[in-house]
Amino acid sequence: MLQKLKASLGIGAAKVDTVLESASVFQGGLITGNVHVQGGDIEQAIEAINLKLCTEVKVENDNGTSHVNMILSAVRIMEPFTIGAGEGREIPFEFKLNDETPITALVARKNQCRVWLETALDIDFAIDPKDRDYLEIKPLPVVQSIIAMIESEGFDLVKTDVEKGYLNGGAFSSKSGCYQEIEFKGGGFFGAKEIELSFILDGEMVHCLAEIDRRFGGSGDEYRSFCLGINAGDNEVQTAVEAILSR
Known part of the structure; x- marks a missing residue:
């Protein structure tokens, strides 16, 4: 029981790490890689592995300017499965860039464009483990x-x-x-x-x-x-x- 409680708080829970074949890709290109899931101290049910392509967006309103994270596109790459204690699993994936993904590989005095791939394990009644990998988006x-x-x-x-x-x-x-x-x-x-x-x-x-x-x-x-x-x-x-x- 104690191990389950700790896992629900993220202590000794499963971890996720996405390894990209390349973090540099042209507009409209394909991101490929492997998601590594490492089991924690107890067996856990993983509802899904979700990949989200994100960017930071400037929002202007009457209260001023702020920046928020926006999801450009998302995909689920794995159906529900169970990861055993200490078990390792590797899941390959392909993810096509949204056609409107901002270009980040620009030599500007002030480049405020950031794009990243976020990987999340969907685990019931627990803090979802996440991983963020920044991408270099090159202009065609x-x-x-x-x-x-x-x-x-x-x-x-x-x-x-x-x-x-x-x-x-x-x-x-x-x-x-x-x-x-x-x-x-x-x-x-x-x-x-x-x-x-x-x-x-x-x-x-x-x-x-x-x-x-x-x-x-x-x-x-x-x-x-x-x-x-x-x-x-x-x-x-x-x-x-x-x-x-x-x-």
Whole structure:
């Protein structure tokens, strides 16, 4: 009885550790690995093993700004089973990234984007053991080309974050309930611009919504959007970027 009570408090209970084949993956890619479950001091019933893809989201309201964790997608990889005292079990898994997963592998002055995979054992009447593994989400080559081309025009990548809400680009819209903003600033003063890009991967297409701040030029803000295939060439990328930068 004492051992069961201790296990319910997390003392001597089963533990979980997720080992990823690689913590670095491209947008829309596949996460693979193994979940290691190690039994504790007593036999325990595991109702499920749940994987959750999470990010941190900025929320703005009348009370100010806060940050909350948001689940982008989740999957159950194991049906109920019993783990014996001291028993070890290894469960392989595959987990496809949500298409709207924020990019984290960006060289910005202030990169506030974080993505992680959380693994949890669902155990009745006990503290659920959890494991968190941070991921590096790399931009697809076409997205990297867009960013590099904007930087080559004299813009600095100054900030990235994830905000609560939805995007509507006319021909596309977001679904996850949050979106990433990648912010650039021009190098001049009176002619300076701020550009914020948000990308949505959709199968073989990449959608982009650009918010262009022309405050110093006196024209106000405007929004422009475009769509490119994930295998778009340099000429297509250049045409799209020029449309963003043109006055």
